[in-house]
Amino acid sequence: MPHAGQHTDSDLADGGLNARLAGMLPDIVQQMASRVERGEVARYIPPLARIDPRKFGIAVVLRDNSVLVAGDADEEFSIQSISKVFSLTLALGKKGDGLWSRVGREPSGDAFNSIVLLEHEKGVPRNPFINAGAIVIADVLLATHQPKEAIGEILRFVQSLADDDRISVDRHVAQAEMATGFANAALANLLKANGNLDNLPTHVLGVYHHQCALSMSCRQLARAGFFLTSGGRHPVTCRQVVAPERTRRISALMMTCGHYDGSGDFAFRVGVPAKSGVGGGILAIVPGIASIAVWSPGLNQQGNSLLGTEALEILCRQMNWSVF
Incomplete structure (x- = not known):
């Protein structure tokens, strides 16, 4: 299996990534639906306190601009x-x-x-x-x-x-x-x-x-973050949004600081750059391969999505995606 930044010929020529993810994402949604412990929603912002903690969505954008989604991936949430x-x-x-x-x-x-x-x-x-x-x-x-x-x-x-x-x-x-x-x-x-x-x-x-207070769906968020996957290029127009070196620096900060005082644990468990929000969203970047957005409103003690982190851990382990 390829690590982040590497691809096999079958993945690129035959849509192998698409096929694997199409079967994997619904399974992850099903696993998350069975979890009893879902964390606590952010109660100090009243509109977020009213969000159903059972919500869960995930979207993956690949470098051919294909988008794979599952669960509540088209429901908007506060990206915080x-x-x-x-x-x-x-x-x-x-x-x-x-x-x-x-x-x-x-x-x-x-x-x-x-x-x-x-x-x-x-x-x-x-x-x-x-x-x-x-x-x-x-x-x-x-x-x-x-x-x-x-x-x-x-x-x-x-x-x-x-x-x-x-x-x-x-x-x-x-x-x-x-x-x-x-x-x-x-x-x-x-x-x-x-x-x-x-x-x-x-x-x-x-x-x-x-x-x-920007409101986005997992599908929209994964697309918006894709420029960090593609060396700073816009996924549709292919124009250079930022220089490749700058995308690497932003991704480095996401890896080391993107989950606050839980950043080390997230890097240990998931192994890709990511940024969380107290609305329950996480944007994760697999350099050269994919942009991922996941949403589950319940938070852990550090203010990061509890099930979102678990879902990304499962996905990245099964796809062998890691920067390490």
Whole structure:
């Protein structure tokens, strides 16, 4: 069996990957349906607290642009922190490596919304995927824009990557996050106090909360993430979205920081770069082979999808997909 980045002639010529996945994905959905322990939905964001924890969907996009789906793969959900992959990509396009003077590239070892390290390290977040780091990224994207313009830029970028203009921001989720995001407000104010926000915290938080409220299905999310699988090329137009070197760097951060203080365990169990969100979604990248999106709303103690992680572990083990 090939490792990530390798293919057999039969896989490429005969659609072997498609055939195997077509039989495997429904089986994974069935296995997940039988699980008693499903984790806990994110109750601190009221609209997410109402999501049925029995939901489960999975989608895989292959390099020939074929899409295989199973379960609730076409039901939209709040992608939350998965949006940080796309905002980081945009910010790197604007600032290049100058971005790293404002945010680090190391795992935090703490919860995604922790304020402790930010205070200790004088307002420089450990990485762009914890909340403090993503707030700095939102500040970069805001720049000279009005908040609505920055939100629109992020939305159009994701729509373009997925080749789907139906993708939208869930206004109810965004409003709920603005009304309850006191911890994020504390992070933004501490960043501002340390000189690491150029714009007003309220404006930056408006951008950040709206990007987290992007609503997508597994099918749309897997398509939007495919540029990281294909060396930065758009799956439909084949235009270069970002340079291959930059896709490798984004994928490296997904591997080391994409699951917060659960990133090491995810790498150990699954072995591919991935980014989670408290809406229960996970975007996983198998370089050169596939983009995978899975959704199961119940979370583990680190705020990552419990069954989504298990499903990816099963899939990657059976397909022998790993970067190691």
